[in-house]
Amino acid sequence: MTSTTIRATTREELDGIVQAAAEAAPIWRASTATQRAAWLRAAADALDSAIDELVEIAERETRLGPVRLRGEVGRTTGQLRLFAAVVEEGSYLELTIDDADPSSTPPRPELRRLLVGVGPVAVFSASNFPFAFSVAGGDTASALAAGNPVIVKAHSGHPELSRRTAEIVASALESAGAPAGSLALVEGRDAGNALVQHPVVQAAGFTGSLGGGRALFDLANGRPDPIPFYGELGSVNPVVVTPAAAAARGGELAKGLVASFTLGVGQFCTKPGVVFVPRGAGFEELVAADAGSAVGGPLLTDRITAAFPEGIDRLLDDASVEIVAGTPSAAGTDAAQPVVLSTDAAAVVARPHVLLEECFGPVTLLVRYDGPDDLARALEAVPGSLTATLHSEPGDDVAEVLEILQRKAGRVLFAGWPTGVAVTWSQHHGGPWPATTSLHTSVGATAIRRFLRPLVFQDAPESLLPASLRDAALARLPHRRNGVLTTP
Amino acid sequence: MTSTTIRATTREELDGIVQAAAEAAPIWRASTATQRAAWLRAAADALDSAIDELVEIAERETRLGPVRLRGEVGRTTGQLRLFAAVVEEGSYLELTIDDADPSSTPPRPELRRLLVGVGPVAVFSASNFPFAFSVAGGDTASALAAGNPVIVKAHSGHPELSRRTAEIVASALESAGAPAGSLALVEGRDAGNALVQHPVVQAAGFTGSLGGGRALFDLANGRPDPIPFYGELGSVNPVVVTPAAAAARGGELAKGLVASFTLGVGQFCTKPGVVFVPRGAGFEELVAADAGSAVGGPLLTDRITAAFPEGIDRLLDDASVEIVAGTPSAAGTDAAQPVVLSTDAAAVVARPHVLLEECFGPVTLLVRYDGPDDLARALEAVPGSLTATLHSEPGDDVAEVLEILQRKAGRVLFAGWPTGVAVTWSQHHGGPWPATTSLHTSVGATAIRRFLRPLVFQDAPESLLPASLRDAALARLPHRRNGVLTTP
Numbered sequence: 001m002t003s004t005t006i007r008a009t010t011r012e013e014l015d016g017i018v019q020a021a022a023e024a025a026p027i028w029r030a031s032t033a034t035q036r037a038a039w040l041r042a043a044a045d046a047l048d049s050a051i052d053e054l055v056e057i058a059e060r061e062t063r064l065g066p067v068r069l070r071g072e073v074g075r076t077t078g079q080l081r082l083f084a085a086v087v088e089e090g091s092y093l094e095l096t097i098d099d100a101d102p103s104s105t106p107p108r109p110e111l112r113r114l115l116v117g118v119g120p121v122a123v124f125s126a127s128n129f130p131f132a133f134s135v136a137g138g139d140t141a142s143a144l145a146a147g148n149p150v151i152v153k154a155h156s157g158h159p160e161l162s163r164r165t166a167e168i169v170a171s172a173l174e175s176a177g178a179p180a181g182s183l184a185l186v187e188g189r190d191a192g193n194a195l196v197q198h199p200v201v202q203a204a205g206f207t208g209s210l211g212g213g214r215a216l217f218d219l220a221n222g223r224p225d226p227i228p229f230y231g232e233l234g235s236v237n238p239v240v241v242t243p244a245a246a247a248a249r250g251g252e253l254a255k256g257l258v259a260s261f262t263l264g265v266g267q268f269c270t271k272p273g274v275v276f277v278p279r280g281a282g283f284e285e286l287v288a289a290d291a292g293s294a295v296g297g298p299l300l301t302d303r304i305t306a307a308f309p310e311g312i313d314r315l316l317d318d319a320s321v322e323i324v325a326g327t328p329s330a331a332g333t334d335a336a337q338p339v340v341l342s343t344d345a346a347a348v349v350a351r352p353h354v355l356l357e358e359c360f361g362p363v364t365l366l367v368r369y370d371g372p373d374d375l376a377r378a379l380e381a382v383p384g385s386l387t388a389t390l391h392s393e394p395g396d397d398v399a400e401v402l403e404i405l406q407r408k409a410g411r412v413l414f415a416g417w418p419t420g421v422a423v424t425w426s427q428h429h430g431g432p433w434p435a436t437t438s439l440h441t442s443v444g445a446t447a448i449r450r451f452l453r454p455l456v457f458q459d460a461p462e463s464l465l466p467a468s469l470r471d472a473a474l475a476r477l478p479h480r481r482n483g484v485l486t487t488p
Numbered sequence: 489m490t491s492t493t494i495r496a497t498t499r500e501e502l503d504g505i506v507q508a509a510a511e512a513a514p515i516w517r518a519s520t521a522t523q524r525a526a527w528l529r530a531a532a533d534a535l536d537s538a539i540d541e542l543v544e545i546a547e548r549e550t551r552l553g554p555v556r557l558r559g560e561v562g563r564t565t566g567q568l569r570l571f572a573a574v575v576e577e578g579s580y581l582e583l584t585i586d587d588a589d590p591s592s593t594p595p596r597p598e599l600r601r602l603l604v605g606v607g608p609v610a611v612f613s614a615s616n617f618p619f620a621f622s623v624a625g626g627d628t629a630s631a632l633a634a635g636n637p638v639i640v641k642a643h644s645g646h647p648e649l650s651r652r653t654a655e656i657v658a659s660a661l662e663s664a665g666a667p668a669g670s671l672a673l674v675e676g677r678d679a680g681n682a683l684v685q686h687p688v689v690q691a692a693g694f695t696g697s698l699g700g701g702r703a704l705f706d707l708a709n710g711r712p713d714p715i716p717f718y719g720e721l722g723s724v725n726p727v728v729v730t731p732a733a734a735a736a737r738g739g740e741l742a743k744g745l746v747a748s749f750t751l752g753v754g755q756f757c758t759k760p761g762v763v764f765v766p767r768g769a770g771f772e773e774l775v776a777a778d779a780g781s782a783v784g785g786p787l788l789t790d791r792i793t794a795a796f797p798e799g800i801d802r803l804l805d806d807a808s809v810e811i812v813a814g815t816p817s818a819a820g821t822d823a824a825q826p827v828v829l830s831t832d833a834a835a836v837v838a839r840p841h842v843l844l845e846e847c848f849g850p851v852t853l854l855v856r857y858d859g860p861d862d863l864a865r866a867l868e869a870v871p872g873s874l875t876a877t878l879h880s881e882p883g884d885d886v887a888e889v890l891e892i893l894q895r896k897a898g899r900v901l902f903a904g905w906p907t908g909v910a911v912t913w914s915q916h917h918g919g920p921w922p923a924t925t926s927l928h929t930s931v932g933a934t935a936i937r938r939f940l941r942p943l944v945f946q947d948a949p950e951s952l953l954p955a956s957l958r959d960a961a962l963a964r965l966p967h968r969r970n971g972v973l974t975t976p
Contacts, residue, residue: 026891085971089973091973096934097914098910098912098913098915106908108910109903109904109910111910111914113915113916119895217714221705221706221709221714225920225922226925228927403514407607410942410943412943412945413597413946413947414946414948414949414952415946415947416946420594422586424586424599425584425586426584426585426586427599428942428943430942432941433713433714433715439606439938439940439942446582446942453898453927454916454918454927455899455916456899456915456916457899458899458900458902458903459901459902460902461882461902464886464890464902480914483573483913485577485975486975487973487974487975
C-alpha cells in the first residue's frame with residue numbers, strides 16, 4: 001500500500017540520538033519563555049511553509065485525502081502556537097512562594113516552587129493523525145513547551161512523512177537557536193521498545209491501540225526506575241439517546257450519528273462506537289435510512305483494512321447482534337463500507353468484553369434499552385472512554401445516567417457528537433482506563449503538565465534561583481504568594 | 489515490643505468496606521466546598537480533642553516520645569485544616585471555560601472543565617509518622633479534600649493507634665454529615681495487596697520502603713485496569729559542602745548535620761544520608777567531635793531495630809568505608825547509637841548500589857571529594873532523592889553542582905538541613921525514582937492533585953452542570969475563561 005518502508009534504527013544509532021537529547025535537556029530546561037515560544041513558532045512556520053510537500057507525501061502514505069490532511073497541518077501548527085502562548089502566559093509554571101516565617105513553630109524557611117521539564121521525552125506517534133498526533137503533534141508540542149527534547153518513534157504507516165516532518169522541525173528548531181538533539185526520529189518496534197526503557201528517557205507519550213499501548217506501558221513501569229507513560233489506548237465513546245430526544249429530533253440525531261461515526265472513515269479515537277437507543281422508538285430505522293447513503297473509503301493501513309471486517313465478524317458471531325444497515329466488506333476489500341449493527345442492553349451486560357471493545361473503522365453498535373434501569377445496568381458495563389454523549393430533552397430525569405457517564409468518561413457532551421476535539425485551554429482528551437493511562441489530557445493547554453515536575457528552592461540566594469522565580473519575574477507572571485493567587 | 493497485634497482483615501470484610509466506599513464516592517464527589525471543609529475540620533477537631541489518649545497509645549507502640557508525638561498530632565490536624573482552606577479557595581478545581589465560537593473553523597463548542605475526585609483511594613500508612621503519614625495523615629487528608637472516600641491499610645507497627653484514629657475520624661466525619669463509608673481501616677499484608685488490586689479502588693498513596701512500595705506499585709500497574717500509585721519509597725538526600733563553606737563555617741555545619749541525621753533517631757525520609765565533603769578540609773574531624781555527644785534512642789519497630797546494624801555492616805563490608813564516629817550497635821541492642829562513616833568519591837562512583845542505598849536510622853556517610861570533577865562524577869551516581877542541600881559561599885562557582893542537584897531532587901536547600909518539611913502551599917515532597925513514583929508531591933497543598941481527574945462538560949445546559957462550573961460560582965472562584973486567568 002505504501003511505497004516506503006521503515007528503516008529500523010540500530011541500538012548504536014539510538015544511543016547516539018538519546019545522548020544528544022540528554023545534552024540538549026539542560027538547555028531546554030533553562031530556556032526562557034521567549035526563547036521557547038520562538039522555537040515552537042519556528043517549527044510551526046516551517047511546517048506551514050512545507051504544507052504542499054508534506055500533504056503530498058501524507059496522501060500517498062495514508063490515503064486520507066488533501067482536504068483532511070491540509071486541515072490537519074493547520075491543527076498541528078495551531079497546536080504548536082497555542083503552546084507558545086501557554087509558555088508565555090506562564091501559569092503552567094505554577095509559581096508558588098511562601099516567604100520565611102521565623103515566628104512559626106518550627107521556623108518556616110522560604111520556599112519557592114516552580115515546574116520544570118522532566119528531561120528527554122519519547123513520543124510514539126499514531127496512524128490516524130499523521131500530523132496532529134505524530135512527529136510534530138500534541139505530545140511533541142507539549143513536551144517541547146515543557147522544556148524537554150523529544151525523540152519520536154515513527155509510525156510504520158507513514159515513515160517517509162515522519163522523516164520529512166522530523167527533518168523540517170529539527171532544522172527549524174536549530175535555525176531558531178535551539179540546541180542540536182532537540183528533536184529526533186527512531187524507526188522500528190525494537191527501537192521503540194528500547195527507547196521507552198532507555199535510562200535517559202524520563203517520560204513517554206503514546207497514541208494507538210490497547211495492545212501496543214499496554215505493552216509499552218508495561219515496559220515503562222517495569223524499568224528499574226519506572227517513568228510515567230501517558231497513553232491513549234482505546235475508547236468506545238458511548239452515546240445515550242433518551243426516548244424524549246428520539247421522539248423530538250430522532251431524524252436529526254440519526255443524521256448526526258451517521259456523519260460522526262463515518263467521519264474520517266470511522267478512524268477517530270472519539271468515534272461514537274456504541275449508542276444506547278430506546279427500544280421501539282423507531283430510531284434504528286432512521287439510522288438505517290441515513291447510513292444507506294453514507295460514504296466509506298480506504299482505511300489507513302493494510303493492518304487496519306484487514307482488522308475491520310474481522311472486528312465486525314466478531315460482533316456478528318454474538319447471537320444477539322443484527323445488521324441494521326450496510327454490508328460488511330469482504331476481507332481483502334480495499335474500501336471500507338459503513339455498517340450499523342444492533343443488540344440489546346442485556347447482551348451488553350452479559351458479554352461486555354465481546355460487545356464493547358473498540359472496533360476501528362466505520363461501524364457503530366446500537367444497543368436497545370427498555371427503561372432507566374435497563375439503561376443504567378448497560379452503561380455500567382461500558383469501559384472507560386474519552387467521551388460520553390447524552391441526547392436528552394429538558395423534561396428528562398437524567399441524574400442517574402449523568403452520574404454514570406461522568407464516572408466513565410473525561411468529556412461529557414450534551415449536544416453534537418464527540419468527533420472533533422477543539423484544541424483549547426479547557427479541552428480534556430482523556431478518561432478512565434483504557435481511554436488513557438493517566439489523570440492528564442493529551443489535547444489542550446494542560447497537556448503540558450505531563451512533562452513537568454515540581455522543583456522547590458529553599459532559602460536560595462536570589463542569584464542561584466531560576467529566572468522565573470526571582471521577584472522581578474513574579475511581577476509579570478501569575479503566581480501564588482503566601483497562599484494568595486495573583487495575576488499580573 | 490508492641491503490646492498489640494494486627495487483626496488481619498478477611499476478604500469478605502474487605503469487600504464490604506470497599507463497597508461502602510463505592511457508595512460514599514458519588515456523595516463525596518458532589519459535596520460542596522463548604523461541606524467538605526467542614527468535614528475535614530471536624531476530623532481535625534476530634535483528633536485534637538483526643539490527643540492525650542492518642543499520644544499515650546502512640547508512645548507505647550512507637551516509642552517516639554510525647555514531645556515529638558504531640559507535635560505530630562498538631563502537624564496532622566494542621567494539615568487537615570490546610571486542605572479545608574485549599575478546598576475553600578478553589579484554585580485546585582482548575583476551572584477553565586472556553587465559550588462557544590461559532591465563527592471558528594470548525595465551529596467551537598462551549599467547554600467547561602473542572603477537576604473531580606477519582607473515586608475510592610487506598611492509603612498505605614508509614615511506620616515513622618504514626619499520625620502525619622498514617623490513618624489521618626497527608627495522603628488521607630488530600631484524598632478526602634479531593635472528594636474521595638479513603639480506605640487505609642494500617643501499619644503493623646502501630647495497629648491499636650491506627651484503629652483508634654480511624655474510629656475517631658470516621659465518627660467525626662459521620663457526625664459532621666459525611667456519608668457512611670468515608671474512612672475505613674484494613675489490616676494485614678494480604679488485605680493491603682487485595683486493596684490495591686480491588687476494581688473499586690481508583691488510586692493509592694504509600695509511604696514506606698523501596699521493597700514494599702515497589703511490590704505494591706507493580707500490583708497497581710499490573711491490574712487489568714492500572715491505577716495511579718503514588719509512593720514515597722526511599723531517599724538518601726545528598727548534601728554538598730564546598731571547600732569555602734567548610735572553611736568559613738565548618739563547625740556550625742558539622743553541628744547542623746549531626747542534629748539533622750540524628751533527629752527522630754535518624755528515621756525521617758529526609759535524613760541527610762550522604763554528605764560530600766572536601767578532602768582534607770578538617771570537616772570529618774568536626775563531625776566526629778559533635779557526633780560523640782549525640783544521643784541515640786530506640787528505633788520504631790523490631791524490624792527496623794534489626795535492620796540498622798545490618799545496614800551499617802553492609803557499608804563496612806566495603807573496603808573503602810571507615811568509621812568516623814560512634815560504635816555500631818550490636819544486633820539485638822535496643823537503643824541505636826549514632827554512627828558516622830566515611831568513604832571516597834571514587835568508591836561511590838564504582839559501587840553506588842552498595843554505598844548509596846538508604847539506611848534507616850542514625851547513620852550518615854561522608855564522601856570525600858578532590859575537586860569539582862570528582863564531586864560532579866560522584867553526584868551523578870546519587871539516586872533520585874526528596875531533597876538535595878548545597879552549603880556554599882557567595883564566591884563559589886556552583887553552576888555544575890546545582891545543575892546536577894536540580895536533576896536529582898525535588899527540593900534544593902541552600903541553608904539549613906532537609907529534615908523538617910513545612911506543610912505549606914509551595915512545599916514539594918517528591919523527587920525522581922526511587923524518592924517517589926510520580927511527578928506530584930505527597931506534602932503541601934498540591935498533594936490534592938494526585939486524587940483528582942479532569943472532567944469537561946461540552947454544551948451542557950446550566951441545570952446539568954456541577955455547581956462550581958455555573959456562572960454564579962465562577963464569580964467567586966479563581967478560573968480561566970477564554971484563556972484569561974481571573975481571581976475573585
